[in-house]
Amino acid sequence: MEDSDEALMVRVGRGDAAACRILVDRHLGRLVAFAARTLGDRGEADDVAQDVFERVWKHAARWEPRAKVTTWLHRVALNLCLDRLAKRREGPLDDAPEPVDPTPSAVDRLHSDDVGRHVHEALMTLPPKQRIAITLCHYQGLGQREAAEVMETSVEALESLLARGRRALKVQLASVAPALLGDA
Amino acid sequence: MNARRLAELLDVYGADPQRWPEDERAAAETLLATSPELRARAETAASLDALLDAAPAAPAPSAALRDRILASAPRVDTAGPEPAAAPRHANVRPSTVSRLEPRRRRWLAAVALPLAAALLLWLTRSPAPQTQLAAVRSTNLAKLEEIELPTDDLLALNDDDTGQSISAYVLDEMPDIGCADGTGLGCPDLDELFDAQSRTITPSGRITA
Numbered sequence: 001m002e003d004s005d006e007a008l009m010v011r012v013g014r015g016d017a018a019a020c021r022i023l024v025d026r027h028l029g030r031l032v033a034f035a036a037r038t039l040g041d042r043g044e045a046d047d048v049a050q051d052v053f054e055r056v057w058k059h060a061a062r063w064e065p066r067a068k069v070t071t072w073l074h075r076v077a078l079n080l081c082l083d084r085l086a087k088r089r090e091g092p093l094d095d096a097p098e099p100v101d102p103t104p105s106a107v108d109r110l111h112s113d114d115v116g117r118h119v120h121e122a123l124m125t126l127p128p129k130q131r132i133a134i135t136l137c138h139y140q141g142l143g144q145r146e147a148a149e150v151m152e153t154s155v156e157a158l159e160s161l162l163a164r165g166r167r168a169l170k171v172q173l174a175s176v177a178p179a180l181l182g183d184a
Numbered sequence: 185m186n187a188r189r190l191a192e193l194l195d196v197y198g199a200d201p202q203r204w205p206e207d208e209r210a211a212a213e214t215l216l217a218t219s220p221e222l223r224a225r226a227e228t229a230a231s232l233d234a235l236l237d238a239a240p241a242a243p244a245p246s247a248a249l250r251d252r253i254l255a256s257a258p259r260v261d262t263a264g265p266e267p268a269a270a271p272r273h274a275n276v277r278p279s280t281v282s283r284l285e286p287r288r289r290r291w292l293a294a295v296a297l298p299l300a301a302a303l304l305l306w307l308t309r310s311p312a313p314q315t316q317l318a319a320v321r322s323t324n325l326a327k328l329e330e331i332e333l334p335t336d337d338l339l340a341l342n343d344d345d346t347g348q349s350i351s352a353y354v355l356d357e358m359p360d361i362g363c364a365d366g367t368g369l370g371c372p373d374l375d376e377l378f379d380a381q382s383r384t385i386t387p388s389g390r391i392t393a
Contacts, residue, residue, distance in 0.1 A: 017259065116237065116240045162197065
């Protein structure tokens, strides 16, 4: 029978190398994906994932299962990502959108291969909190309560972020994929 | 459940009922089946879902990253099917200092010795923290850094190249993760918890209360 995350954390706290390997193999991909979508930078995502696990190794012996391990891992990863985003801005994180690349790829040469790139670019222009909410709920598959817990906000506030984010995406993508959005 | 809430669910979570709140799902699906207008709205939401799914797949983690992480993991091997871990120094990520630009490295070098000396002096004169120095610049646990002297990690505290003082919290020991702090996740509010122990480290390495 497969060990639960919580059982693995206990074993990691005892210095069980096998448990460490299982925990890494179970969660590393999701954490890298989350950080990469949040930061838009693969190298930074790797650093964040490594930092998350360094904290796991350091604190596992004192772990108390007050939250799901996945929730805590995402929360630590999010905090690390927010710190990096704040450093980029040299100011507090707010709802200001990410700087938009002034030379976006030509929207009028949209082919099927370009759709994904346009979606990625549209996501990266969202204010970080909206992008994080969409990443947690749509890509990471977290439920609304868990996503709200990760973001340290209410479910109502999470829903507001999701609605605003999806609305903004629809506006942006309608210009490049109107048929796909039923707006042709 | 009413039409307005169902429209909200579509706008917030998209058209896949599995993404809707579990306690509203059944009623929402029943209502959706009866409303052509809401089904049209659901189709638009599904189109946006499909576009989101078209975004490039997130990159798979590299084997090198996995190796680096496991190289820093606890060392008691109870299963052992995997090759012995490499020496710690072989897989460590490039240090904060080595990744910095030369100008920043020079600046850090200029402050490294005074900072380390000041901290060591302070630690030897202070009666309380003998095991470690923990410092943090923000209120969340992810920013907590455990500092063991002497180490380059000290430089990471002041790598902004701004010449500004930084805030630090000096603790006797690292706080528990999952501690009984009432937040549900065990991340203590360090500002409140350790207010009495907060210190400022100036660019010259001076520590002030």
